[in-house]
Amino acid sequence: MSTTVTARNRDVLGNSALRPDGAGKVSGSFEFTSDMHADNMLWGATLRSPHPYARIVSIDTSAALALAGVSCVITSQDVPGKPTYGLISSDQPVFASDFVRYVGEPVAAVAADHPETCRRALALIQIEYEVLTPLTDPEDAISGKFSPIHPDGNIIRHQRIIRGDQSATGPIVVEGLYEIGMQDQAFLGLEAALAIPDSDGAGVHLHVATQWLHEDLSQISACLALPANRVRLTLGGVGGAFGAREDISLQVHCCLLALKANRPIKMQYSREESFFGHVHRHPAKIFMRHHADASGKIVKIDARFVFDGGAYTSTSPAVLINGITHTQGPYKCDNATVDGFAIRTNNPPCGAMRGFGVVQACFAHESQMDKIAQAAGISPIEVRLINAMATGDPLITGQTMESVAPVARCITDTANIPLPEPLPEIVNELALPGGSGLTAERSNIVRGIGWGVSMKNLMYSEGFDDFATARCTIRDGKVFLKFATSEVGQGFVTLAPQIARSVLGLDDVEIEPIDTQVGSAGSTSASRQTWMSGGAVDGACRLVREQMFKHVGSMHNIDPLRLVISDTDIVDQIGTFRISVQDAIEGFSCSETFEHHHRKTEELDENGQGNCHTAFAFVAHRAVVDVDPELGLVKVVQIATAQDVGRVLNPLSAIGQLEGGIAQGLGLAVMEEIVMKDGKVKNPSFTDYLLPTALDAPNVVAVMIEEYEPQAPLGAKGIGEPPCISVTPAIVAAIRDAIGKDLLRIPVRPQDICL
Amino acid sequence: MSDNEFYNLRVNGMSHQVQDSWVGESLLYVLRERLGLPGTKGACEQGECGSCTVLLNGNAVCSCLVMAATAVDAEIVTVEGLTTGNELTDVQQSFVDQGAVQCGFCTPGLIVAVHHLLDHNPQPTEFEIKEAISGNICRCTGYGRIFAAVEETIKIRNGAK
Numbered sequence: 001m002s003t004t005v006t007a008r009n010r011d012v013l014g015n016s017a018l019r020p021d022g023a024g025k026v027s028g029s030f031e032f033t034s035d036m037h038a039d040n041m042l043w044g045a046t047l048r049s050p051h052p053y054a055r056i057v058s059i060d061t062s063a064a065l066a067l068a069g070v071s072c073v074i075t076s077q078d079v080p081g082k083p084t085y086g087l088i089s090s091d092q093p094v095f096a097s098d099f100v101r102y103v104g105e106p107v108a109a110v111a112a113d114h115p116e117t118c119r120r121a122l123a124l125i126q127i128e129y130e131v132l133t134p135l136t137d138p139e140d141a142i143s144g145k146f147s148p149i150h151p152d153g154n155i156i157r158h159q160r161i162i163r164g165d166q167s168a169t170g171p172i173v174v175e176g177l178y179e180i181g182m183q184d185q186a187f188l189g190l191e192a193a194l195a196i197p198d199s200d201g202a203g204v205h206l207h208v209a210t211q212w213l214h215e216d217l218s219q220i221s222a223c224l225a226l227p228a229n230r231v232r233l234t235l236g237g238v239g240g241a242f243g244a245r246e247d248i249s250l251q252v253h254c255c256l257l258a259l260k261a262n263r264p265i266k267m268q269y270s271r272e273e274s275f276f277g278h279v280h281r282h283p284a285k286i287f288m289r290h291h292a293d294a295s296g297k298i299v300k301i302d303a304r305f306v307f308d309g310g311a312y313t314s315t316s317p318a319v320l321i322n323g324i325t326h327t328q329g330p331y332k333c334d335n336a337t338v339d340g341f342a343i344r345t346n347n348p349p350c351g352a353m354r355g356f357g358v359v360q361a362c363f364a365h366e367s368q369m370d371k372i373a374q375a376a377g378i379s380p381i382e383v384r385l386i387n388a389m390a391t392g393d394p395l396i397t398g399q400t401m402e403s404v405a406p407v408a409r410c411i412t413d414t415a416n417i418p419l420p421e422p423l424p425e426i427v428n429e430l431a432l433p434g435g436s437g438l439t440a441e442r443s444n445i446v447r448g449i450g451w452g453v454s455m456k457n458l459m460y461s462e463g464f465d466d467f468a469t470a471r472c473t474i475r476d477g478k479v480f481l482k483f484a485t486s487e488v489g490q491g492f493v494t495l496a497p498q499i500a501r502s503v504l505g506l507d508d509v510e511i512e513p514i515d516t517q518v519g520s521a522g523s524t525s526a527s528r529q530t531w532m533s534g535g536a537v538d539g540a541c542r543l544v545r546e547q548m549f550k551h552v553g554s555m556h557n558i559d560p561l562r563l564v565i566s567d568t569d570i571v572d573q574i575g576t577f578r579i580s581v582q583d584a585i586e587g588f589s590c591s592e593t594f595e596h597h598h599r600k601t602e603e604l605d606e607n608g609q610g611n612c613h614t615a616f617a618f619v620a621h622r623a624v625v626d627v628d629p630e631l632g633l634v635k636v637v638q639i640a641t642a643q644d645v646g647r648v649l650n651p652l653s654a655i656g657q658l659e660g661g662i663a664q665g666l667g668l669a670v671m672e673e674i675v676m677k678d679g680k681v682k683n684p685s686f687t688d689y690l691l692p693t694a695l696d697a698p699n700v701v702a703v704m705i706e707e708y709e710p711q712a713p714l715g716a717k718g719i720g721e722p723p724c725i726s727v728t729p730a731i732v733a734a735i736r737d738a739i740g741k742d743l744l745r746i747p748v749r750p751q752d753i754c755l
Numbered sequence: 756m757s758d759n760e761f762y763n764l765r766v767n768g769m770s771h772q773v774q775d776s777w778v779g780e781s782l783l784y785v786l787r788e789r790l791g792l793p794g795t796k797g798a799c800e801q802g803e804c805g806s807c808t809v810l811l812n813g814n815a816v817c818s819c820l821v822m823a824a825t826a827v828d829a830e831i832v833t834v835e836g837l838t839t840g841n842e843l844t845d846v847q848q849s850f851v852d853q854g855a856v857q858c859g860f861c862t863p864g865l866i867v868a869v870h871h872l873l874d875h876n877p878q879p880t881e882f883e884i885k886e887a888i889s890g891n892i893c894r895c896t897g898y899g900r901i902f903a904a905v906e907e908t909i910k911i912r913n914g915a916k
Contacts, residue, residue, distance in 0.1 A: 022851035023843060025859030026866055028794020028834035035793035115784075116777055188798045188806060188860035188894050239798075239860030240894050271799045430882045436889065489858025489895050652854035656900055660857065663897030686803035686892070693889040697898040 016652035033236025034192035038264035045118035049100035052134035052679025081225030092312035101311035104276025134346035161608030164335030174371035181673035189239015195258035203230030214520035241488035243352030275684035279351030296376030300335035314351030322357030366729035413642035433633035450733025452726030469519030470536035527718025535713030539594030632750025646709035646717035661723025767836030805891030834863035857895035
């Protein structure tokens with residue numbers, strides 16, 4: 001037998017393995033949750049409040065119930081268990097019973113034979129409201145001049161960070177009050193679920209598009225008053241998430257209808273309903289004042305954050321902590337005074353969206369960095385390099401930066417990416433700002449360049465016992481992986497088999513159904529699944545490998561501790577023993593489960609001090625934009641980026657995350673906003689809520705910085721969120737550079753540029 | 756409801772009888788819920804996102820905006836009709852190979868739109884590609900890998916000549 005290892009292109013870690021669900025998704029055969037059907041199925045639909053704040057005087061469902069085709073109508077009185085749910089605080093009613101607190105709050109639901117019957121039935125439900133004056137400005141809640149709109153009060157969370165010399169200052173003092181609009185996750189695959197009641201009517205099986213099956217399970221079973229083992233969840237095909245599927249939306253309603261009607265129920269939101277049915281990115285107002293020495297080095301930061309959490313808590317407390325603990329961005333800072341509020345209002349509830357509080361903080365701190373540079377007479381690159389954080393630096397929370405922190409390298413590698421060619425004098429009009437609107441004139445266009453650099457925490461914080469579970473089984477010469485990790489498009493179903501192939505030397509890997517019949521994997525959020533579920537799959541495969549080596553050792557009379565995997569063989573290190581893994585496992589079966597927990601974190605104390613975060617990742621973005629200053633139109637020409645990724649596990653997946661995140665950050669910079677007026681959403685549609693199209697996509701030039709992260713199970717950091725964080729301030733800085741005007745609010749609207 | 760009434764739709768070369776349909780049902784609804792062809796997706800109901808793109812007499816249209824009953828005499832092709840047997844088309848294969856698929860919800864509409872583009876304009880410029888798919892919103896990819904997939908398909912077709 002030859003000892004030469006033949007080079008083979010296997011789908012192991014580091015290679016661009018292709019999606020196992022790719023063929024199904026391109027041919028239309030992949031089953032999304034909204035594609036599911038069951039025999040004897042009915043449709044479910046939700047009645048929502050038209051008022052931001054009102055008292056419910058009466059609800060009359062009789063006319064709806066009398067409509068032909070309607071099976072049942074349910075309200076708060078039909079919730080057998082806990083009347084409320086919520087990720088951090090259980091303060092949101094399954095159905096409003098006494099007050100409605102935002103436009104779109106669920107009040108009732110129906111089950112009927114056709115979606116149109118559902119719509120007609122909803123219109124027949126009579127609700128008498130006493131309309132109340134809504135609390136829509138968070139400052140009114142902070143000042144205490146508005147009486148509580150919820151028994152838990154109007155302030156969801158208040159947290160300070162007090163660090164170092166409170167009177168420290170320097171010759172440079174710059175400040176600004178920054179405003180961030182409400183962004184929608186706008187996943188394409190609308191909320192959908194199929195609930196099938198058990199034949200004995202005492203349990204339910206829910207197929208649902210979600211980010212966290214086990215968290216859904218615990219909230220649903222509490223509301224249904226069913227033991228957790230009588231509620232089973234299976235992940236249906238998920239059409240994107242970006243944070244919007246972390247909270248409960250239709251899950252409880254769908255199960256309640258199925259149990260009441262004793263028939264399978266399918267629910268699917270329309271796009272308009274989706275705008276009301278899930279949480280959004282928090283709108284925020286952030287005041288920042290930076291004190292710096294004459295060279296531009298940060299001496300102290302004062303900041304005040306106000307996040308509008310909307311009517312219910314969702315993840316607002318965690319978003320607030322993420323925001324304020326990222327006040328400094330990826331820069332050294334010894335002294336800080338930070339005050340942060342997450343406020344309850346009668347606006348739509350806000351919660352998780354890619355970037356989770358750090359997006360808001362980053363727009364403020366990056367705008368400030370450019371002001372420091374201007375005052376110190378240095379460039380945007382220089383100001384960031386002289387302040388760049390490194391491993392071992394203290395954060396304003398007192399935590400020490402333990403992660404690999406190649407901030408300076410992110411900046412210099414980005415700066416080394418060539419700038420795009422100047423805009424030609426004769427140019428395709430689609431390349432101009434305004435694109436297919438064909439309104440801009442080449443002669444009016446000015447170009448600008450801007451920078452943004454960010455730090456983002458990975459995984460969960462503040463003492464949460466964050467873990468993921470995976471099971472690896474070898475049976476019939478094949479590997480089976482089982483986990484509850486939500487695949488929402490990010491590609492964990494591609495990565496998990498890569499891990500198994502690398503660890504076990506076997507290529508035939510099958511993923512078992514993703515459901516609650518195994519331990520929790522935690523949420524697909526916080527850039528955490530490669531680290532957490534990846535660590536769990538890696539751990540489970542290693543345990544199986546140990547058993548496999550023992551088996552091979554006993555069969556061949558060799559110490560199993562001498563065995564290693566070499567490509568697809570089991571060998572000893574000196575080349576005297578070699579057997580293909582496939583041959584070695586004939587007749588062998590084994591199954592092992594592994595839970596991966598990350599290092600412990602702590603809560604912040606009253607001064608905002610504590611080791612609250614697990615790990616961090618960094619990224620730099622440089623934006624080049626063309627602006628028509630008269631029309632206020634912007635075309636993002638190029639985004640150059642260098643991202644700290646630890647280790648690239650799948651280059652094709654990784655570039656997809658970077659480019660996709662950049663497009664979402666571009667959306668927040670120049671077009672995406674849920675427009676609110678008096679507690680009402682003015683643009684709940686894709687006609688009025690603008691999303692980046694192929695014509696808006698900039699040329700992305702990306703460098704991935706691979707500095708192995710020793711604390712990460714695979715050496716790889718999460719890469720999902722960083723791309724969308726500092727690209728937004730980079731684009732805004734580029735617009736400022738082009739037009740010479742301070743811009744304090746995102747998204748930047750045409751009138752902000754041209755008026 | 757129009758009991759005992761029906762009309763015929765010709766989809767992917769086959770005639771389908773649509774029974775008991777409400778007059779207001781969109782082509783998207785009828786394809787998905789009555790004809791068992793869920794490959795075509797709905798995501799905005801306004802013709803903004805292109806997820807529901809099908810070919811209607813050779814034109815790429817948003818099936819959410821077409822009333823099904825008005826498509827009675829038309830030749831309709833959905834994403835399911837592009838594939839022959841289990842073989843992916845060159846466009847579909849390039850989407851998989853180039854990483855143009857993440858969550859995949861926009862993908863069927865994009866596949867139909869790209870087939871339509873390349874059938875009518877086999878050598879599109881960069882801007883012609885961008886314009887042709889600018890009616891198809893993708894929230895995951897930022898479009899970079901989708902452009903790569905279209906370019907890859909063109910390259911393969913050119914090489915095959």
